[in-house]
Every structure is written in C-alpha cells, then in structure tokens.
Amino acid sequence: MGRGKVELKRIENKISRQVTFSKRRSGLLKKAHEISVLCDAQVALIVFSTKGKLFEYSSTDSSSMESILERYERHCYAERQLVATDSESQQEGSWAMEYPKLVAKLEVLQRNMRHYVGEDVDTLSLRELQHLEQQLDVALKRIRSKKNQLMHESISQLQKNEKAMVDKNNHLAKLMKENDKKVMEQQKMQQQQNPSPAFLIPAPTPLPFPPLSIGGTYQGRELQIRDESNVQAEGETRTNSNIPSWMFTHIAE
Template identity: 55%
Template sequence: MGRGRVELKRIENKINRQVTFSKRRNGLLKKAYELSVLCDAEVALIIFSSRGKLYEFGSSSTTKTLERYQRCCFNPQDNGAERETQSWYQEVSKLKAKYESLQRTQRHLLGEDLGPLSIKELQNLEKQLEGALAQARQRKTQIMMEQMEELRRKERQLGDMNKQLKIKVSMEMSSLEAEGQGFRGLPCPWNPGASAGTSNFAIAASNPMEIGPEPVLEIGYHHYNLGEGSSVPRSMAVDNSFFQGWTL
C-alpha cells in the first residue's frame, strides 16, 4: 500500500513527536542548503525546539542575513538601492568567475597547468587545438591564393603595357625613318640643276686637269690666226705677234 496522507495536527505521543521533529528538521536544513547552492540564494534558517534548543543555518552568515532583513523591512526607501546593489554584486561575481574560467582555458591552450585535467578534458583540448590549427592553415592558404591571383593580374597588366609600348616605339621608329628618307631625296639648294647625289663641284674636283686656263689681259694685242697652209714657223709667228703687240 502507498503512503497515506498525514493529517496535520499536533502529535500527542511525545516519542513520536520527537522523532518526527528530528527527521523534518534535518530535511529542512538539507533543503535550505540545496537552495543556497543551486540558486545562489542567501538563506538563513532558525529553528527552536519545544525545549527551547536553537538550530540554525546560514548560507553566508545568519547575523548578516537578519540585519539585511531588518534593513529591507524597516527601511522600504532603501529597498530598491539594496536590490540594485545586490544585482550588481551578483553580476560582478559572475563576470569574475567567467574571467577566471577564460584565463584557465587560455593557460590550457598554451600548454600550462595541464596537471589537474583528466583524460577526457585533455582529449577535448586536443580536438580544439587541431580544429584551430586546421582553420589557421585554411585561412593562410586562402590569403596566399589571393596574393597569387593579385600578382597574376599585375603581371597581365604589365604585359599589356609592354605590348603597347612596343607598338608605340615601332611607330615612332617608322616615322623617323620616313622623315630621314624625305630629307635625303631633296636637291641641294646651291646646285639646282644637278641631279640627286651629284654636283659640278664634285665633278670638277674629280678632274682637276680638265679645267681651262684663265683669260689673260691683252692690251693692244692683235691676234693673228695662222692658217693651215702658212709656211711661217709657229714659233716665229708667236714671237712676231708678241713684239708687234708691245711695239704699238
């Protein structure tokens, strides 16, 4: 049969009353302790037996809890400030615990303070390190591929610029050669009648013996032409003409 419902009234039997008090007191103290630990609550419990014996429990301090209770009950205007202060205190405690946990995790990742860790915790730490290493290598490979692609793009740009410069230089050289040929085809200004590449000066310089004698000034000189049939010697004719010219 199941446990029946117990009627709540004073137990008349003294022995039964004492046994029930002891059991219920221990259970109540246990529940108060569990509440303070699980819910981070400030609990204070005060029990007086029928003989006047005191039983108490306080998560922090029973006296401080009673003082706080008195402040909350008799100073209602400070109730809001007290709650806010308590809230901030709890928040600071949580942040402090989180900060200590992060510091401990960081030391573990750096290979420090590994003594207290169990096999399972060490395996989890090893998996975390392997995952972080794989992500770091993947990111490094991605950055290297991006850099290589950027270098290829710059190489293509430089190649296009080089081709354009080659075309421009070839066009400039062609224009310069065309201008040089035009200058060589023009006639010399000091010899308009000469053909390209020739001049009278060059011909005269090439044949100095063909230049005729310069004219001689002749005053009172009569030139006599000797015929083919004349019997006078040529030397005498020249001498007579020379004397005749000067004796006039």
C-alpha cells in the first residue's frame, strides 16, 4: 500500500523541526544543483533558518550569485517599466477618447449659462423656454430659502447678543450699587471712629438800647400831630426823635 498524503503544517517540536530543516535543505540544494547541471540554467538559492542563519547556493561560484541577482533586478525593473508604459499608453488612449466628450460637455454648460443670464434665447423653442423658466423658478426658491435661513440665523444671533449685553449691564449695575453701599458704610465707620467737633453757635449780638428821652415825648408827639399850626416843629421832631417835643415848643417861642 502507498503512503498517504501528509498534511503540511508547522512542526511544533524544536528538535524534529531542526532535523527536518537540515534534511529538506540538503535535498533542496541537491535539486538546485541537478537542475543547473541538467538544464544548463543559472540557479541562485538563498535560505534563512529560524535563527537567522544564511544558506546560499549558486550554479557555478560565489560571483555568479551577484550576477544572477543583478540580472534578476534588471529584469524586474524592465518589467515595471513595461507595465508603466502600457498603462500610460492606455491612459493616453483613454484621454484621446475622453477629450471630445469633455469639449462637448463644456459647450453645453456654456450655452446653459448664457441661457440662464438671458442671452441667446431667440433660438430656443417654447418647450425649451418653459423648461428654462422652471429651472430658474427652482433656483430662485432655493436662493430665497437660503436667504431667509441666513436672516433668521442672524436675527437669533443678534437677540442672543442683546440678551447677553443686558445681563452684563445688569450685573455691572449690581456691582456699582454694591460698591456705593460699601463706600457709604466705610464713610459711616470713619465718622464713628473720628467724630467731627460740633459747630459753635455764635452768641446773639445784644440789641442797642433805645436812646433815653424825657417823659412826655410820645404825648408831645400826639399833641403836635393834632395841632395843625406846629407842622414845622412836627417835621423836625420826626427827623430827630431823640429830642423831646417840649424843647421844640420853647424854641418856637
């Protein structure tokens, strides 16, 4: 009976894994040597173990390893350049095909822009004019809706700013009242600590005594007023009330 198919998977046992690596490496190097001899091929083989140890093989000598690697790099670079050239040529071909389409789209857009501003509408049919009118109506509705939205947002922002300013003014007024109250309290405390002297009330000035006169002065005045013949004596008596009236009578005699 033949041996069954072995499942390829990582060997968990380190010793078994190392033994298997050594056997398979030797077989791989043997096969590389056989293909290089039998087929006259340039073969380069590089193997790194799990511990990082390098094992290499070249078909002839160590110098052939570098030449094979350089040839491999040149080949890869040439393939990349070829792929890039093919992609560029494909892009150029696609751009050449897309250019007329883009030019046609640009012309249509420019014509529509002229129609939107009211130019070149003479060549339009009634149906096209109606369609253009509908488009303009829709555009105006959108513009007005956006304008109203911006106006509402601006008004709400202004209202918020006004409310904030009113609150700030009220707060400042409250702070001013508190500051005035503190100043008044400080002034009262200073007056209580350093009372000011009472104002001196000046003594009332004594009134001048009335001039002394001999009795009968007032009676003489009444007699002189009744007597019409002594008008001149009465005038002199009024000018100088300090002289008794009986002296004027003796002077008149």
